[in-house]
Amino acid sequence: MNNNSIINWIEFGNLSIPNILLSKYASLNMNEEELVMILQIFSFQQKGHTFPTPSQLAEIMSLNDQKCMEVIRQLLKKGLIEIVEQKDERNLRSEAYSLSPLWIKLIESTEEKQPSVELTNPIPSIIEQNEE
Amino acid sequence: MNNNSIINWIEFGNLSIPNILLSKYASLNMNEEELVMILQIFSFQQKGHTFPTPSQLAEIMSLNDQKCMEVIRQLLKKGLIEIVEQKDERNLRSEAYSLSPLWIKLIESTEEKQPSVELTNPIPSIIEQNEE
Amino acid sequence: MNNNSIINWIEFGNLSIPNILLSKYASLNMNEEELVMILQIFSFQQKGHTFPTPSQLAEIMSLNDQKCMEVIRQLLKKGLIEIVEQKDERNLRSEAYSLSPLWIKLIESTEEKQPSVELTNPIPSIIEQNEE
Amino acid sequence: MNNNSIINWIEFGNLSIPNILLSKYASLNMNEEELVMILQIFSFQQKGHTFPTPSQLAEIMSLNDQKCMEVIRQLLKKGLIEIVEQKDERNLRSEAYSLSPLWIKLIESTEEKQPSVELTNPIPSIIEQNEE
Numbered sequence: 001m002n003n004n005s006i007i008n009w010i011e012f013g014n015l016s017i018p019n020i021l022l023s024k025y026a027s028l029n030m031n032e033e034e035l036v037m038i039l040q041i042f043s044f045q046q047k048g049h050t051f052p053t054p055s056q057l058a059e060i061m062s063l064n065d066q067k068c069m070e071v072i073r074q075l076l077k078k079g080l081i082e083i084v085e086q087k088d089e090r091n092l093r094s095e096a097y098s099l100s101p102l103w104i105k106l107i108e109s110t111e112e113k114q115p116s117v118e119l120t121n122p123i124p125s126i127i128e129q130n131e132e
Numbered sequence: 133m134n135n136n137s138i139i140n141w142i143e144f145g146n147l148s149i150p151n152i153l154l155s156k157y158a159s160l161n162m163n164e165e166e167l168v169m170i171l172q173i174f175s176f177q178q179k180g181h182t183f184p185t186p187s188q189l190a191e192i193m194s195l196n197d198q199k200c201m202e203v204i205r206q207l208l209k210k211g212l213i214e215i216v217e218q219k220d221e222r223n224l225r226s227e228a229y230s231l232s233p234l235w236i237k238l239i240e241s242t243e244e245k246q247p248s249v250e251l252t253n254p255i256p257s258i259i260e261q262n263e264e
Numbered sequence: 265m266n267n268n269s270i271i272n273w274i275e276f277g278n279l280s281i282p283n284i285l286l287s288k289y290a291s292l293n294m295n296e297e298e299l300v301m302i303l304q305i306f307s308f309q310q311k312g313h314t315f316p317t318p319s320q321l322a323e324i325m326s327l328n329d330q331k332c333m334e335v336i337r338q339l340l341k342k343g344l345i346e347i348v349e350q351k352d353e354r355n356l357r358s359e360a361y362s363l364s365p366l367w368i369k370l371i372e373s374t375e376e377k378q379p380s381v382e383l384t385n386p387i388p389s390i391i392e393q394n395e396e
Numbered sequence: 397m398n399n400n401s402i403i404n405w406i407e408f409g410n411l412s413i414p415n416i417l418l419s420k421y422a423s424l425n426m427n428e429e430e431l432v433m434i435l436q437i438f439s440f441q442q443k444g445h446t447f448p449t450p451s452q453l454a455e456i457m458s459l460n461d462q463k464c465m466e467v468i469r470q471l472l473k474k475g476l477i478e479i480v481e482q483k484d485e486r487n488l489r490s491e492a493y494s495l496s497p498l499w500i501k502l503i504e505s506t507e508e509k510q511p512s513v514e515l516t517n518p519i520p521s522i523i524e525q526n527e528e
Contacts, residue, residue: 003496003500004375005371005372005374005375006138006141006371006499006503007496007499007500008374008375009138009282009284009370009371009374010414010495010499011441012282012283012284012374013282013283013412013442014146014148014280014281014282014283014412015280015281015283015286015412016146016148016278016279016280016409016410016411016412017278017279017281017303018273018276018277018278018406019276019277019278019279019307020273020276022279022303022304022307022324023307023324024324025326026324026325026326030326031326032296032297032299032300032325032326032327033296033297035296035300036296036299036300039281039286040286043283043286045407046409060286060287060288060290061290061296062289062290062294062295062296063296099406099407100399100403103402103403103406104399104403106273107269107270107273107402108269110269110272110273110276111268111269111272135364135368136507137503137504137506137507138367138371138503139364139367139368140506140507141414141416141502141503141506142282142363142367143309143363144414144415144416144506145280145310145414145415146280146412146413146414146415147280147412147413147414147415147418148277148278148279148280148410148411148412149410149411149413149435150274150405150408150409150410151408151409151410151411151439152405152408154411154435154436154439154456155456156456157458158456158457158458162458163458164428164429164431164432164457164458164459165428165429167428167432168428168431168432171413171418172418175415175418177275178277192418192419192420192422193422193428194421194422194426194427194428195428231274231275232267232271235270235271235274236267236271238405239270239401239402239405240401242401242404242405242408243400243401243404270402270405273402278410278412280410280412
């Protein structure tokens with residue numbers, strides 16, 4: 001292993017996935033294949049590619065094209081993703097996967113769990129003491 | 133450089149910071165020292181440490197304790213952070229920095245910029261064709 | 265949806281996963297269940313919990329305890345994870361999952377793909393011009 | 397605040413920054429302006445834009461063009477970044493900032509801190525017991 005391989009590693013970058021997605025997907029009735037499909041679509045989206053084909057997805061998954069399409073259909077039927085129409089700068093229309101329904105379900109699933117915090121005075125004593 | 137150092141690198145992990153924070157802090161009237169202070173507080177928060185002291189912050193910044201306190205005071209005065217009271221499981225009270233005011237300002241700053249998308253039918257033709 | 269739920273969302277944080285893992289797991293002969301198991305173990309690790317039990321994993325996956333154990337056994341047999349012994353500050357021994365074998369395989373898989381870059385002079389003209 | 401603003405927030409995405417960078421930049425003799433400059437260059441890099449101009453940087457920082465150039469010059473002089481020549485697919489040459497020198501210094505700074513772990517047998521008892 002050499003420096004270049006590590007530099008490459010760093011420059012390929014990371015995908016930030018919400019901790020809530022990892023800990024709640026099962027309670028939203030998703031299985032592991034559906035979760036990974038979501039991650040792949042999200043990853044394409046972050047790179048500006050909003051409508052990957054089943055075969056582009058199959059290339060980086062352990063599933064074949066047919067199975068990828070099936071998983072996408074399941075996600076659409078469960079109301080976790082949807083297909084929307086986009087217009088680009090030149091007013092050209094194209095289709096895009098939207099993960100909004102999933103994000104909304106996940107945000108709603110956190111609504112019960114608000115930690116009880118109370119606002120204290122804005123400039124606390126520890127900091128005020130040092131002001132003269 | 134050896135394998136161990138790269139493994140360490142990966143296991144130290146990453147902090148995910150919202151792209152919006154990086155591109156909008158200046159328009160919220162923050163300077164670079166204030167931004168890095170926010171990142172450090174957020175990083176402590178993610179590790180479960182909600183009220184780092186000025187000297188803990190000074191240890192990992194180029195600023196001394198006094199200057200750290202001053203930057204925190206500026207952030208409090210600008211209404212970007214606040215100090216809240218928390219109760220833990222055993223009902224003990226403690227203070228914590230809250231970044232909520234900053235997050236709310238940042239979310240509001242994105243409200244003008246919604247891409248116009250329209251929902252098309254949920255099961256698109258390209259996928260339907262393959263169902264039999 | 266209210267402010268609190270979004271603040272909660274942000275504070276739950278994100279897990280940063282290497283893009284290389286998402287695009288190469290299938291070529292390392294992993295399936296989607298194995299990938300998600302890796303992500304869950306990595307997520308526990310980032311929170312300082314290095315040896316989650318099968319039933320802790322089953323709680324946040326679509327798999328039951330038995331199936332979780334089976335997936336972990338597959339990952340051990342494939343040489344993608346290993347179990348190591350750790351000593352903490354008080355010299356107490358405990359077991360931990362190590363993802364090092366996986367990270368090493370992934371780093372090696374990037375070694376062919378180095379972009380060819382050449383170093384130019386360190387202070388480029390565009391910047392030098394502005395110095396007087 | 398409405399759903400759209402949160403969805404926008406999520407879709408704008410995050411930048412994953414190595415925890416090591418946040419905790420070690422000061423010991424590499426960087427100040428907060430230099431750290432934020434690194435983060436901005438890294439962020440542009442992740443979006444495929446490898447040579448942002450001082451004025452593009454000034455637009456999203458609290459510094460003006462002149463000051464941005466000065467900070468970049470400092471980073472070049474300190475040997476933390478360099479300017480390299482890239483060739484694209486059509487063999488066109490262009491300049492790019494490389495953060496490699498910084499990554500290498502950071503990786504080296506972790507080399508002393510390897511946790512002592514020992515490999516135990518690959519299939520541990522807790523898991524073996526359940527196999528029949």
